[in-house]
Amino acid sequence: MSRTIPIHLDSAGRGPGPAAAGSPAVRRMLIGLALGFAAVFLVLPLANVLVKALGKGVSYYQTTLSDPDMRAAIRLTLAVAVITVPLNLVFGLAAAWAIGKHSFRGKSLLITLIDLPFSVSPVVAGLVLVVLFGAQGYLGPWLDRHDIRIIFNLPGIVMATVFVTVPFIARELIPLMQASGNEQEEAALTLGASGWRTFWHVTLPSVRWGLLYGVILCNARAMGEFGAVSVVSGHIAGLTDTLPLQVEKLYHEYNQTGAFAAASLLAMLALVTLGFKALLEWRIRRRYERGQRAAPSGRMEAGA
């Protein structure tokens, strides 16, 4: 009985109804539910991927991964990420800077456009590219005449991936840019700094953690994108298959071990990404806590 008393006090006299959510039994049940859900739907499949991938032994796993088509898929996936992430980095920074620090016509339109890839199915994004640049598309004949291939080629895959990953960095930076306001930049200007210098020395450092976070998420998605890439890739083995496409292809060819080997690469990538993300969050939190600790002693000195 005595254990329920503090809970009643916590709920500020709202009665036992809402307070019940805080009782130890319910709390344990909710936590258990969340952990159980995560275990069944997140951890188990991931573990299964690794088990299946290594099902025929480590040497078979290595052979599968050294297959030329697999090698090509890995190279293509890395190439796509290496091109996509910097493009979105520049765009995300520019867009977030414009939206967060300035007011202009069409600002809300730009914000909506940045969100578009989140609300549109990636397959549709791929199809739009085919309609534009494909052989039967609007620009197809012109591209053909100039011997430029976009669809079923690296440019198309990159364009599809860029489209899908546009929001990741911009979305991460916009609130940060908005929150920091213009004062620091203005202070730099009054001290004689040029606009460019202000951007590099004041604006960019103030959002660097958010930027890194956005880059990590953007990279993960760029390597893992399936839908949009599938439409524009053409699935040419050894040429336009990325790792996610390779997984699907091997699976349909009843090469389960191969499919899971490729999948294990993507899964490991995800784990590395999550690791980076956790490290980053830990560093930010530590920095903040250190600041909190130092502030009171600072105040004491002010009083002395």
Added chain:
Amino acid sequence: MSIELHQVSKEFGGVAAVRGVSFRVNDGELVALLGPSGGGKTTVLRMIAGLEAPTAGDIYIRGQRVNDLSVQKRNIGFVFQNYALFGSMTVLKNIAFGLKIKRWGRRRRAERVAELLELLDLCGLENRYPHQLSGGQRQRVAIARALAPQPSVLLLDEPFGAVDAKIRQELREWLVRLHSQLNVTTLFVTHDQEEAMEVAHRIIIFSTGRLEQMGPPREVYDQPANEFVARFIGVMNVFESEVRGGVARAGELEFPAPGRPDGDRLRLGFRPYAVQISADPAAYRYPAILRHAFFLGVVMRLELEMPSGLAVRARITKEEYTQLGLAEDAPVSFQIRQFRVFSRDDAAPAAETAVS
């Protein structure tokens, strides 16, 4: 270095924030821009800095017209209301930022920073980040950073607005001391009349984008240009009165108004210090009840209620209060030593009239 504004106006999307303002701050002066918030003071400061361009009018710094000079080239030090310290730089780097921009050599830079750390009592905090500092320390870093590149003028926007009362008092004293040491022309924005009176050589009073009065603290207090200034600088009792037979009446209060036609309506005001009070209900002309006595430190603020319900505010020292034997809810009597007539259109009022 002097600052001069000539008929400067600023509109934001058709709304006038500053209207035809002209004033001059002399070389080495310490001047306060005082007014209620939203009155356009900050806009004036930002226009002088070059962070905002005037819609009309000219701005001169050191006699040179600076309208077309960029912020970077104006060589001003600006202290922002919320400090605007660079969050990703240490105190040391914050202060050195302007020197680096101006390409000072490493040794000179280090010397200058050390000098400022000493001057603003920031030694030992060099390697702290802004979020590790208290409000008062942040403010001093902001001032040090603004002063480092030896600006020709120092502009401060509500410099003591965001710190608690005790630190505020310390910082005020800092600013006065700093100014007398460096003698840099300084203009600061405040909405606190006490702060302006205490710190500034001269005060510029602003309301709704217009300059109401400029003068030394004593002058704006004793000779306010209009009712707005009178009420903003210090407290004032203001009454609406009607003239009958050469006497202006507001409730029981009567003021001589010789030569004024009957039916003329006058606004009259008197400072709480002009009220003379006695515990003897028959000693002075007006009887009243002492409703409340508030203790404000050295002075007491008294609220008197006349039989008609008219409330009059008075101020006396706490020694006087004890000597006179006053008490709350006791009958008293009072008289008004001097008062002032405000004309309807807020033009310059007549000089204060003594009541014998």
